[in-house]
Amino acid sequence: MVRILSIFLASILVAFAYNAFLLPHKVLSSGISGIAMMIGLLTPVNTGIVNLALNLPLLIIGFYKLGKRFMFYTIFSVAVTSVALLYIPIRPLVTDPILSSVFGGVLVGVGTGFIFRAEGSGGGFDIIAFLLTRKKEFPLGTLMFGLNAAVLLFAGFLFTWDAALYTLLSIYVTGKIIDAIHTIHVKLTLMIITSKGEEVKNRLLSNLVRGITVVDGEGAFTKEKRKVLFMIISRYELVTVKRLIKETDPHAFVNIMETVEVMGYFRRNDSN
Incomplete structure (x- = not known):
């Protein structure tokens, strides 16, 4: 229930950012959302309807290829965002396009980041990204850069190059905010030195x-025997792990290091 509420509020926040900051100044988002915004600006069709229509084929593909829980949260997010775009008026809160680009990008990043943290996505090219990450040899970064570059080029040709640069600024800010919130990709290595090795191990x-x-x-000095436990976790799990260790052995020595890379099997999440 908490995840549903989080996705609901985050999706409304994304829609609010579009209609209150980005769309009034013809500043676009990336991927499918950017294309939907572009069509919404050039035609009488509401951006929410276009967003839902463009996402529908990808949602169907993702439902069969990705985890059902992930796709349920994604479909819910796309639906809420699309409906919110219909009812939130397109009215600028500020007149400065730079401020709109920055704050709009921040709000989109915050909303998208919390949707990711709830194990969902905003649909669109996020679904393609999740599908293609299963093929390590696929140049995903090149593809995503190309898709965003296409949105920028269309924004420049169809509107103004000022709008294209504002869009670039907004996309950059959004990416930075998402990285700050959605940190599941960050891995930590823990070295736990404890006199209660068996208890700590079983508790973890x-x-x-x-x-x-x-x-x-x-x-080295006391000659006392200790157990040294090594484990790799995601940053999300750190608070839980620290609590478990402290409850089991308050005197344990724990060294926490950020991990650059993990080779071999590492369970990403429990969503599938």
Whole structure:
């Protein structure tokens, strides 16, 4: 229920950013949303209807190829955003297009970031990205850059190059905000030194789906025997892990390091 409410509010926030900051100044978003906004500006058709129509084929494909829970949250997000675009008036809150680009990008980033954190997506090219990430050899970054570049080019030719540059600014800000909120891709390596190795290990294994490597250790000065536990977690799990360790062994020494890369199997989430 919390995730549904989070996606609902975040989707409304995205729609509000479109109609109150971006669309009034012909500033576009990236991907399918940007194309929908472009069509909405050039035709009498509401952006919400166009957004839903363009997303529909991708939603159908994603439903069969991706996890059902993920697609349920994604469909819900697209539906809420599209309906909100119909009812929120397109009325600028500020007259400065630079301010609109920045704050609109911030709001879109915040909304999209929380949708990602709730294990959903905003649809569109996000679905394509999730599908293509299963093929490691596919140049996903090149594809996403090309799609966004196409939106920028169309914005420049159809409107003005000022609008294209404002769009670039908005997309950049949105990306930075999403990266700050959606940090599941950040991995952490924990080295836990404890005199209660078996208890800490069992407590962690019973609450997390993570592997743990246990080695014997000895204090250089005290000569006391310790267990050293190594594990890799996502940043989301850090608060839980710290609590579990502290409850089991308040005197445990824990070294937390950000991990650059993980080779081999690492369970990303429990959504599928």
